Every structure is written in C-alpha cells, then in structure tokens.
Amino acid sequence: MPAPLLPHVLRVLHLEDSAMDHELMLAHLRRGGIEVRSLRVDSEAAFLAALQQDWDVVLSDFNLPGFSGLVALDLLRASGREIPFILVSGEIGEDTAVEAMRNGASDYLLKNNLARLVPAVLHAVEANETRHARERADRELNKSRQRLRELAQHLQTSIEHERAAIAREIHDDVGGSLTALKFDLAWIARHTTDEGVRLRVHSALETVTLAIESSQRIMHNLRPAILEQGLVAALQWIASRFEKRTGITCEVRIPSHAPEWPAGVPLVAYRTAQEALTNITKHAHATRVQIDLSLAGGVMSLEISDNGRGLSQQDLAKAHSFGIRGLHERAGTVGGWVDLSSGPAGTTLILSVPLNTPGDTAPMPTGPGGEPDDPSQWGSL
Structure with missing residues (x-):
C-alpha cells in the first residue's frame, strides 16, 4: 500500500500545559520522519484564538488547569472546522476515551506509550484528507447531475416548442393547401360533364381527404x-x-x-x-x-x-x-x-x-414577449 500523501510541513496545534511534554511530542513526530510546525496553547482563550488559523491536526491533553480535552473537542466541533483531534493524556479511562470517540475524536493515546503517536497522526490526517476529497467529489458529482438535469429539462421544453412549431406549419401551410385543393377538386367535379374526369376527381378527393386526416392525426400527436x-x-x-x-x-x-x-x-x-x-x-x-x-x-x-x-x-x-x-x-x-x-x-x-399559490413569488418561465411560456398553447397564428 503506498504511503499517504501528507503536507510538506505538518501543522500541529498542541493543547498542553507542560512544555516538557510538548517537546517530547515533537521529538516523537520528528523521529517518525514528520516535519512539524507547531503551536502550544494551554487555555480556552488561546485555543479559540488559534483555531482561526489552519491546522492539519490537533493534539490535546485531557486535563488542563480550568480546561479539558473534551471541552476543547466540543469547541472545535462548534467552530465548524473539520480538523482531526487526538487526545493524548497520562490519565484517561476507557469510558472517557469512548465518549471522546463518539463526540468526534480521531484517536486517543497515553503519554507513557507514544509508540502509536506517528501512525495515529498519519492515519488521522490521511482519513481527513480522504473525507475532504470525497466531499469535493460528491459536490462535483451533484453539480454534474444538476447540469445534466437542467440540460434534459431544456431538451424536453425545446422538443415541445419544436413540436408546436411543426404542428402550426402543418396547420397553416399543409392543412390550408390541402383544404384549398379539396375545394378546387369539388368545383371541378360539379362543373365537368366528362364521366372519366369525374371519376378521377372523386379518386383525387378521396386521396386529399386521407391526406387531411393524416395531417390532423400528425398535428394531434405533435401538439394536441x-x-x-x-x-x-x-x-x-x-x-x-x-x-x-x-x-x-x-x-x-x-x-x-x-x-x-x-x-x-x-x-x-x-x-x-x-x-x-x-x-x-x-x-x-x-x-x-x-x-x-x-x-x-x-x-x-x-x-x-x-x-x-x-x-x-x-x-x-x-x-x-x-x-x-x-x-x-x-x-x-x-x-x-x-x-x-x-x-x-x-x-x-x-x-x-x-401549484403556485397567491403568496408564491416564483416567476413562471416567460416567452420572447414576456408572457407566461406554455408550450401547450398555440400562440398567435
């Protein structure tokens, strides 16, 4: 399995009241091949101020004077920052550790056994990056789906407009011409005395009638x-x-x-x-x-x-x-x-x-003239 891709410099916010423990933590990280830029804070005010900066991971002691790791975890979650949070303490019971994990902590370690510190930090940072990458991919996928949905809806509307336009042309041009031709053929049938011509005219009238019926059927299918x-x-x-x-x-x-x-x-x-x-x-x-x-x-x-x-x-x-x-x-x-x-x-x-109610303000789609656009209507012929 390839090694995780980590930042060139790992930015660590360390909530710790002991300078010695802080230096020990940094030594373990550097020994594990991690280049660190760190800031140590030991109060709630300093922790909140530090959260305004960008960090790759937060390491936190459990007990501090007037403050605690669980409170820090709650503050981190309340800030909306998605930063991995690892509890590192000399005195943390199993129940407390389980509660911290349920509240969103990435891991917990004991100060007297820091052998897992580097793997825990690497795993937490990698998992956080993977989650962010998945969220970005999901956002892009949702945007793509929305664009496809909008395109499909546009195509549906365009098809209906085209159908209405074709139906109007059949109604105005083809239908009008066939009707005029039918009148002319009927006039010829009334005024001719030649039986052969009369038979050919009646045959033509039947053909024209079928053509008119076909055009009407096509118009109904295109735009009822x-x-x-x-x-x-x-x-x-x-x-x-x-x-x-x-x-x-x-x-x-x-x-x-x-x-x-x-x-x-x-x-x-x-x-x-x-x-x-x-x-x-x-x-x-x-x-x-x-x-x-x-x-x-x-x-x-x-x-x-x-x-x-x-x-x-x-x-x-x-x-x-x-x-x-x-x-x-x-x-x-x-x-x-x-x-x-x-x-x-x-x-x-x-x-x-x-359906829009009187209190709704969502505008209806409009046509070229600014009127409500309804493809089911013929419009002005």
Missing part, C-alpha cells in the same frame, strides 16, 4: 389541440381514444371544479398520461385503467393505474428504457416529480406538481 379546451377535456379525450383503440375500460375521475393550471402544467400532465397509456398498451396486458386527477394541499396529482402484470426490477433497470426517465425530467420542468409503484396487482404512476 384538445388542450385548448383544458386539461380535463384533454384527459377525457385521450382516455376515450385509448378505450376505443384498445378495448380496455378506461375510467376518468376528475375534481368537480378544476382551477386554471399554471403555464406548462397541462402539457406535462397530458404527456404523462399519454406515455403511461402507451406503456399499458404495449406491456401491461391490462383489462382496466383508471385516471384520477386531484388537487389537495396546493399539489396537483395525476394518477394512472392499471390491473396489468406489473413491472419487474429488470424492466425498470433496462439500459435503454428511457420512458420513465423522460417522465421524471418532463415533470421537473414544472417543479414536479413522478412516483412509480408496481406489483402483481398492476402498476400505478403518479405525477405530482406543486
């Missing part, structure tokens, strides 16, 4: 226009379509009075229900689905449950299973979260979103 009627209407509509398409009974339960949801929330709720129903269709083998929308304690909850086969841990741990992960990131765009529970009796997915 039903959200213009509100979240409740959108959930009822998607449940009805799901029931007709799959034959699975889908019950929707909604509050008697639905509030005006904050910007972005209806789309997140709709996409969550859409993803859940898609997964149920593909994997659940369910015969019944229930969608519950509720509002309690300022939190909107959307619960989608089924009586299917449930999800195993292997299903949830699939490397390329991004559906549930995407729901978590999507919920985060409006400050919400997703809970998923599954068992032999089926699967339940719950989206929870805290």
Whole structure:
C-alpha cells in the first residue's frame, strides 16, 4: 500500500500545559520522519484564538488547569472546522476515551506509550484528507447531475416548442393547401360533364381527404389541440381514444371544479398520461385503467393505474428504457416529480406538481414577449 500523501510541513496545534511534554511530542513526530510546525496553547482563550488559523491536526491533553480535552473537542466541533483531534493524556479511562470517540475524536493515546503517536497522526490526517476529497467529489458529482438535469429539462421544453412549431406549419401551410385543393377538386367535379374526369376527381378527393386526416392525426400527436379546451377535456379525450383503440375500460375521475393550471402544467400532465397509456398498451396486458386527477394541499396529482402484470426490477433497470426517465425530467420542468409503484396487482404512476399559490413569488418561465411560456398553447397564428 503506498504511503499517504501528507503536507510538506505538518501543522500541529498542541493543547498542553507542560512544555516538557510538548517537546517530547515533537521529538516523537520528528523521529517518525514528520516535519512539524507547531503551536502550544494551554487555555480556552488561546485555543479559540488559534483555531482561526489552519491546522492539519490537533493534539490535546485531557486535563488542563480550568480546561479539558473534551471541552476543547466540543469547541472545535462548534467552530465548524473539520480538523482531526487526538487526545493524548497520562490519565484517561476507557469510558472517557469512548465518549471522546463518539463526540468526534480521531484517536486517543497515553503519554507513557507514544509508540502509536506517528501512525495515529498519519492515519488521522490521511482519513481527513480522504473525507475532504470525497466531499469535493460528491459536490462535483451533484453539480454534474444538476447540469445534466437542467440540460434534459431544456431538451424536453425545446422538443415541445419544436413540436408546436411543426404542428402550426402543418396547420397553416399543409392543412390550408390541402383544404384549398379539396375545394378546387369539388368545383371541378360539379362543373365537368366528362364521366372519366369525374371519376378521377372523386379518386383525387378521396386521396386529399386521407391526406387531411393524416395531417390532423400528425398535428394531434405533435401538439394536441384538445388542450385548448383544458386539461380535463384533454384527459377525457385521450382516455376515450385509448378505450376505443384498445378495448380496455378506461375510467376518468376528475375534481368537480378544476382551477386554471399554471403555464406548462397541462402539457406535462397530458404527456404523462399519454406515455403511461402507451406503456399499458404495449406491456401491461391490462383489462382496466383508471385516471384520477386531484388537487389537495396546493399539489396537483395525476394518477394512472392499471390491473396489468406489473413491472419487474429488470424492466425498470433496462439500459435503454428511457420512458420513465423522460417522465421524471418532463415533470421537473414544472417543479414536479413522478412516483412509480408496481406489483402483481398492476402498476400505478403518479405525477405530482406543486401549484403556485397567491403568496408564491416564483416567476413562471416567460416567452420572447414576456408572457407566461406554455408550450401547450398555440400562440398567435
């Protein structure tokens, strides 16, 4: 095992009232190959003043006039400084030593047996450095996770904006052109006397009608226009379509009075229900689905449950299973979260979103014009 990497000079704060014991301590450290810069203090005031400096380790006697090592340990912890603390005393019982270790001391030694002094100091300093390195790594990891979370949320929002833009273009350009073409073909059918032309026009009308229906279906998938009627209407509509398409009974339960949801929330709720129903269709083998929308304690909850086969841990741990992960990131765009529970009796997915109350001051995301930015709305066409 490689030797620990220690500071070039070990900075030692020594709480000791005996100058002779202090010199003996320094001799042991230097004999162990440690270069030392030390300060000896013997009172509470001097100890507190010395804590304003940087130290690699604190060595402390147990009994001092009007002061004690345990009190010094409490003062060190109260200061917030994370410095290894080693008790070195000529009279320390096992109970006292155990209490000191419980309170955060790194080690304890007897003055009449300093053979362990150097290993104890080296171990305490190395452990402290390792802990600090782990804390720094944890902070960096948390920052990285936060950046990834923000990126994922930005991508989710960007995707919805792109979908809305494409849906508008299909509505305005493709849909408008196809409708105009349908009118022209109908005019030709009314004014021609040639039966062959009439048959070709009717065939073209059927093709145009199918194209219009396809464009409408694509627009609904990209940005459901039903959200213009509100979240409740959108959930009822998607449940009805799901029931007709799959034959699975889908019950929707909604509050008697639905509030005006904050910007972005209806789309997140709709996409969550859409993803859940898609997964149920593909994997659940369910015969019944229930969608519950509720509002309690300022939190909107959307619960989608089924009586299917449930999800195993292997299903949830699939490397390329991004559906549930995407729901978590999507919920985060409006400050919400997703809970998923599954068992032999089926699967339940719950989206929870805290709603702004009159006392809240958190600003909603804004668009280019400074208005609340809601990707679920068409905007000005």
